[in-house]
Amino acid sequence: MRQTTFTKPAEVERTWYVVDGAGMTLGRLSTEVASVLRGKHKPTYTPNVDCGDFVIVINADQIVMTGNKLETKKYYNHSGYAGGLRTRTARVMKENYTVEWVERSIYGMLPHTKLGDRMRRHLFVYTGSEHPHAAQKPVELKIKG
Template identity: 80%
Template sequence: MRQTTFIKPAEVTRTWYVVDGAGKTMGRLATEVAAVLRGKHKPTFTPNVDCGDFVIVINADKIEMTGNKMDDKKYYSHSMYPGGLRTRTAKVMKQDYTIEWVEKAIYGMLPHTRLGDVQRRHLFVYKGSEHPHAAQKPVELVLKG
């Protein structure tokens, strides 16, 4: 009889990956990065344990969206004061808030729990092609899409 193996937090081995966002589509990049942050690419995936890896996204300012999403897609935030709704288009988010734009897409695909909060801390997004994590020897993550 086969048994389901559950990995314990002390047994998790983490790898650092770097993803080049130049010319990639936002949603396709975000889904694959979120899967690596959760650890779903590993055969030892356990849903209630943080078994994901670290991911560095570079060239975030060169990520694209297809169709008319740059003008039509809206991002909303509210200050919780009357009349405090702020609306921004994807074009404005890409120009002025590039890092938050990419993080928001990836964060939405992670669990909205304490486990998701831990997994969010394993994501690092940078506008340019330089990052300060060379000492971790990140491996390039090749995306399918």
């Protein structure tokens, strides 16, 4: 008789991955990173358990967007007060708020629940090629595109 096995939180083994964003397209990078953060690349994936790995994204300032999206795509924030809507283009986000730009792209592909909040803590984004996680011995994650 076959039986479905469910991973328990104590049984999860986490790996550290580093992704070089130089020349990568934002959407293609984000989908792969979100999949690794969720743990969907593992055969022991369980939807209701945080079984994903840690991901470090370096060279975030060299990530690109295709087409005319830098001018047309808009990011919105609202303070909650009347007239408190702030709008920024993708070009402004890339130039001035690079880390937030990449994080928002990846966060949007994770669950918007308490489980997703835990997964978000496993993402680290840096603009340069240096990161302070050398002690964790991250493995390079190859992403096409």
